[in-house]
Amino acid sequence: MPTLTNGRVRHSAVFTLKHPEGSAEEADFLEAIARLQGIPAVEAFELMREVSPKNDFRFGLTMEFADPAAYAAYNNHPDHVAFVANRWDPEVADFLEIDVAAL
């Protein structure tokens, strides 16, 4: 994993869906979230299973940005704004956002 230097930000989220595991709705949501990696400035995108018994989240998502301005551009991108309003807010039961930068 490249270390976070020169203003890079790694944006992550862990989340659980309202949809049953293995359902078509779950699969459709995961496909939709994977499409976010097409938004300019998104780097090192990964969608993963969350496997720790120490929390109740089911999925993890991570991506990196070259700097805070790139991260802001992503946040404000129409595709991201639409995804949050149309998919994330209605379909995610619980989540936590985590952003990290160089120490």
Added chain:
Amino acid sequence: MPTLTNGRVRHSAVFTLKHPEGSAEEADFLEAIARLQGIPAVEAFELMREVSPKNDFRFGLTMEFADPAAYAAYNNHPDHVAFVANRWDPEVADFLEIDVAAL
């Protein structure tokens, strides 16, 4: 960031210390936690600042293991066991552990 294939596990934690920011105790803890990367099987170790306004954690830690057996070996290593008992449990105010694997 290498993708998580073939049983690889990325182990992460976000945490906040009991010590004041910028204190000598804080610096000493961060040095101690950085020494965990010397434990066999630890890969891709990173210690970072947590910068999201959406949670109250102050630091992030991530590392990877080739497979669950390597992760277990780390967890059971005497240096890790001692670190948790002597440093983590007394000095960490709040934390969340997150483990991710391939979807």
